[in-house]
Amino acid sequence: MTKNPLHDFFQTKSIAIFGASASKGKPGYVIAENFIKNFKGKTFLINPKGGEILGQPVYQSIQEVAEPVDSAVIIVPAKYTPSAVADCAKKGIKFVTIISGGFKEIGEEGIRLQKEIDEIAKANNMRIIGPNCIGLFYPKRGLDMIFLPDEKLKRPGVGGVSILSQSGAFGSAFLDIMGSLGNGNYLSKFVSYGNASDINEADILEYFGEDPETKIILAYLEGFKEGRRFIEIARKVSLKKPIIAIKANRNEAGAHAVASHTASLAANDAVTDALFREAGIIRAYTWDELFDCMNAFNSSFLPEGRCVLIITDGGGAGVMASDAVGELGLELAELSPHIHEKMRADLPPIISVANPIDLTGSATAKEYLYALEQTIDDPNVDSITYIIIPTPPAINVYDLMEGLKPYAKTIKKTITFCAIGGKEAAYIREELEKMNFPFYPTPARSVYAIDKLTEYADYLRAHGMALPKLREVPKE
Structure with a gap:
């Protein structure tokens, strides 16, 4: 070879x-x-x-x-x-x-x-x-061609995510966000390849697919130099590790902008969409979606099925999450009867033990932790989105975060977190990132992350592949 x-x-x-x-x-x-x-x-x-x-x-x-x-x-x-x-x-x-x-x-x-x-x-x-690129960045060896100083770009530390980006500006901004997220240890390797006069998207994807240090692949593409080869390589790589890609240059306006940027040619977007799906590439359409996918695949497990449980203290947030579940083609999980009956008996009658589990505005940290404890091993539940609105006075967010820490070591189920609010929501995010849990600012984005994890799990199962373990247990 x-x-x-x-x-x-x-x-x-x-x-x-x-x-x-x-x-x-x-x-x-x-x-x-x-x-x-x-x-x-x-x-x-x-x-x-x-x-x-x-x-x-x-x-x-x-x-x-x-x-x-x-x-x-x-x-x-x-x-x-x-x-x-x-x-x-x-x-x-x-x-x-x-x-x-x-x-x-x-x-x-x-x-x-x-x-x-x-x-x-x-x-x-x-x-x-x-x-016309910003070159390579490989933090493990100190190989850094990025011409932006440290005070302008916070370099991420060593992790398992590798990035190929046709745009240097997009790539550098994404690196800056990664470096500012949690402990910042996310990156394996980064390649900005610009005009691709020689080394192109297919070469880089092939290398990342073979690289044992790369666990997750992110791509920002504006065009293809070897589109057929890229898809052929993706078919093989996606069975071993997730590929999440933005394909920009999707219409006439985008093509005009790209022509003066990296001189790439447009491809028919409907064809691109079909080829990505067939090759097992998870397609993101926006910056937020790419970030949300990276966060999910780096910090969660792949779900065994499509049934989602919503735990929240806000009825409206639960409705928004439920809408997202339906719109994305997921299903609301039904709790196992014995779990449902035990929770109804243990919790105050004001709390709705259905799906969503609505702990209401009187929720406490103890009730939040109880809801997770009872449902985390329910075989009827494939994934959980845990939505926290910290503004009600009964919730002690410090106790809640302390209570979640043991789960960072033991959890085996797909889970995403959402906290809505200001100062305390920011604190929750910081603490969850330390535990390497995926955090999102809205219920819809929290469910979207589950949908993409499910999409990839379904693809692997359809090809007879076992689900890999993606989540890394945080170090002390």
């Missing part, structure tokens, strides 16, 4: 940075600083001006570097990029990431420059990521 070229990009032992800059704030400085401070390998800085950056020498040419160099990142103006790629070829560097923009996405002159780069690479058996 031929080794995927992404392996050499991510496992590089030495890298040259073309366009390294001593001017703080410039992309060439940020990338140089990233590698000098964090990279578990050798870094060589290249700039015709020479000098030094953060105490490290700057070579005027890559040819001045006496030892072999595995890979390079180029962040020089577009007109100088072909020359930099030719210098890499002369040095024997085979793996090059081009951050610079100003190529196919801007028109005729850019097309000419990109073609020149492609010809040099092909003649010298080189592999290229980009141009």
Whole structure:
């Protein structure tokens, strides 16, 4: 089996940075600083001006570097990029990431420059990521080509989610959110591939599918360079790990915007939708949906069926969640008779022990925890959405969160959480994230997450596959 070229990009032992800059704030400085401070390998800085950056020498040419160099990142103006790629070829560097923009996405002159780069690479058996991208980020090895400083982008720590993004801006913003979520430990690997002159969406998906450190794959796509191959790979990968994708460029307005962004071609959206479904790709249409899916797949179990239980202290929230269950084609679970009768006997008569279980505005933390304790092992319940409105005076949210902590270690059922409100809802979110539970700001989004988990579970069962364990038990 031929080794995927992404392996050499991510496992590089030495890298040259073309366009390294001593001017703080410039992309060439940020990338140089990233590698000098964090990279578990050798870094060589290249700039015709020479000098030094953060105490490290700057070579005027890559040819001045006496030892072999595995890979390079180029962040020089577009007109100088072909020359930099030719210098890499002369040095024997085979793996090059081009951050610079100003190529196919801007028109005729850019097309000419990109073609020149492609010809040099092909003649010298080189592999290229980009141009017009933000490159790679692999926190485990300190490989960080993102030219946004730490104060602008909070880098996520090591986890099991890998991302391929045609848009650098979308990808960087999503990374920033991941870094700010809970303990921030979410990311395995990130690839922004821009114009995809060589390495494309199919290559990256194939690599993530084979990568043992990648548990969940997220994708932001604007077009396909090898659409047929991408779908063929997805059919195999989706049986091993979930693929969640946004396919933008869905209509004429989107196609016009994308043409000046990454120069991608549109695909018929109805065809894309059908192919994604057939290949087991979970399709998200919005930023919120992609985030909600990532949160669910990273923090929950796959459900054994379609029956959902709603636990809440607000009738309206229960109705909204019930509407979402019906609209998404899920089913409201019926509690097992013995559980139903026990809860009716134990709880005050004002509480509705149906589905939704409505603990009412007089609910206490003890009653919330009791409802979960009684229903968590009910075989009639495949998943639970746990909706907390913390404003009623009887609910002590600190006691409730303390009572939920043991479940973080022992729970074996699909569960999503929702808290509606201000300060106390924010506290609930923070505590649930520490427990690695999926949290959502509205009932509908909490149910949507269950629907996507169910969709993937149904796909695996239809293909005779066992359901994998996705949820990671939080460390102390």
